[in-house]
Amino acid sequence: MNAALLREAAASGRLAPLIMTLMIAPTFASEHPTETTMPLKSSTLIALLGLLLAACSSGNAVPDEPTGTEAPQYRSASLDSEEGAQEQTEGETGGIAAVGPVARVNGEEISAEEFNSQVEMLQAQAQLPPELLRQMSSQIIENLIDQHLVDQAIANSGVDPSPEEIDARLQEYREEFEASALEMYGESIDFDEYIAQTGISPEEIRESVYQAVAIEQILLADGLSLPNEDDARQFYDDNPEAFTRGEEVRARHILVRVDSESPEDWESARQEAQALHDQITGGADFAQVARDNSDDGSAQAGGDLGSFGRGRMVPEFEEAAFSMQVDEISEPVRTDFGWHIIQVTERSDEETMSFESVQDQLTRELRNQALQQSLGEYVAQLRESAEIETMPENIK
Numbered sequence: 001m002n003a004a005l006l007r008e009a010a011a012s013g014r015l016a017p018l019i020m021t022l023m024i025a026p027t028f029a030s031e032h033p034t035e036t037t038m039p040l041k042s043s044t045l046i047a048l049l050g051l052l053l054a055a056c057s058s059g060n061a062v063p064d065e066p067t068g069t070e071a072p073q074y075r076s077a078s079l080d081s082e083e084g085a086q087e088q089t090e091g092e093t094g095g096i097a098a099v100g101p102v103a104r105v106n107g108e109e110i111s112a113e114e115f116n117s118q119v120e121m122l123q124a125q126a127q128l129p130p131e132l133l134r135q136m137s138s139q140i141i142e143n144l145i146d147q148h149l150v151d152q153a154i155a156n157s158g159v160d161p162s163p164e165e166i167d168a169r170l171q172e173y174r175e176e177f178e179a180s181a182l183e184m185y186g187e188s189i190d191f192d193e194y195i196a197q198t199g200i201s202p203e204e205i206r207e208s209v210y211q212a213v214a215i216e217q218i219l220l221a222d223g224l225s226l227p228n229e230d231d232a233r234q235f236y237d238d239n240p241e242a243f244t245r246g247e248e249v250r251a252r253h254i255l256v257r258v259d260s261e262s263p264e265d266w267e268s269a270r271q272e273a274q275a276l277h278d279q280i281t282g283g284a285d286f287a288q289v290a291r292d293n294s295d296d297g298s299a300q301a302g303g304d305l306g307s308f309g310r311g312r313m314v315p316e317f318e319e320a321a322f323s324m325q326v327d328e329i330s331e332p333v334r335t336d337f338g339w340h341i342i343q344v345t346e347r348s349d350e351e352t353m354s355f356e357s358v359q360d361q362l363t364r365e366l367r368n369q370a371l372q373q374s375l376g377e378y379v380a381q382l383r384e385s386a387e388i389e390t391m392p393e394n395i396k
Helices: 003-012 016-022 043-055 079-091 112-126 130-157 163-185 191-197 202-221 229-238 263-281 286-293 297-301 315-322 355-385
Strands: 103-105 108-110 248-257 304-309 333-335 338-348 388-390
Touching (some): 103 130, 108 130, 112 130, 163 191, 163 202, 191 202, 202 355, 229 355, 248 286, 248 315, 297 304, 315 338
Antiparallel strands (some): 333 338
C-alpha cells in the first residue's frame, strides 16, 4: 500500500473498528459502544489511537447522509468543513500546557510532563485546535487518573504477563488487523508500518499490549466469564438483521467542485469534467487523474470511496453509482458539490452472512464488550477506594 493511502487511512479513521477491538479506546472517543475508559500502558498512545481511529472522519465531498439516517463512513466536506478548517487555522495561535501536577492518585502525582506529552501528541497527530484541547483537558486528566489507578492495581496484583504471552497477543492483533485491512481496502496494510505512520514506537505498543493482557488476567481471576462460541451462536440466532448485508457498490470518483450559483461557472466546470472523462476513456489511469485533478479529500486515494450501500450518498450520486456496471465510467454527474466522474469497481448483492463466516469476529467482539463492561466496573471500584485530587488550576 502506498504511503499516501496509508496516511489517509490513519487520518480518516476507517480502521477504527479494528483498533478499537485491539486497544479499547478512551472515554472521549465518543463512538465507543460502552463509553468506558480502557487505560493502557501509554496514555499518549491511547489518546492518539482513540482520536485518530475513532473520533476522526474523512473529508470526502461526495457522500452526505440524508436526514435521519445513520452517519456514513465518508462525510461531506463542502463549505461547512472549509469553515471549520479556517476556524482551526485561526485558533492555532496558542495552546494549553500544565505548569505543575494536574492530579494526585493515592499519593502519586500525575506530572505536568505527562499531561503535556499527551496534549502534544494530540496536537501533532490528530491536529486538534487549542480550544478543543481546552475543552478536553478535564477528560485528559480523568484518563490519566484511570491510567495510574490501573498501573497501581497491576503493580499490586503480582500479575506479570510473560514475553511469550505478549508476543502471542501482539501476533493475534497483527493478524486481525491485516486481515481486516485487506477486506476493507482490497490490498494489504502492514500493521507495523501503520503504527509507525502514527509515530508510535514498537516499545509503546508492547507496553500497551502488556497492560491489556495484565488487566484481562486480573479480571478473569476476579470472576469474569468471557463469552464463547455458543454465546456467539445465540447472538447470531437472536439478531438475524445484524448479519444481513444489503446491496453495495464500491466506487471511486473525480470531483470538479463548484462553489457558485452562476450558470456560467457550472457550465465551465462541466466542460472541465468532460475533458477529464475523455482522458480516462481515452486510456488514462483513473486513479492518477483523480490524484492530479479531483477537488476532494479522496484524491490522495485515487478517488476511492470504499464500499457503500443505498442511503449513504447524495441521491444523484447514488442513483448513478447503483445503475452502473463494474468498470463502467459515468458521464459527468451533477450534485450540490459539483460534477463527478464515477467508476464502480465492485458490486455485491444483498446477502445473509453465514454464522461460520462471522463466528470468529463475533466471538471476539462479544468478548471485548464483556471485557469493556467489566473493566469499567473495575475502574469505578478503584476510584471509590482511591484518594484522588485534581489540580486543573495548573493548566494554563
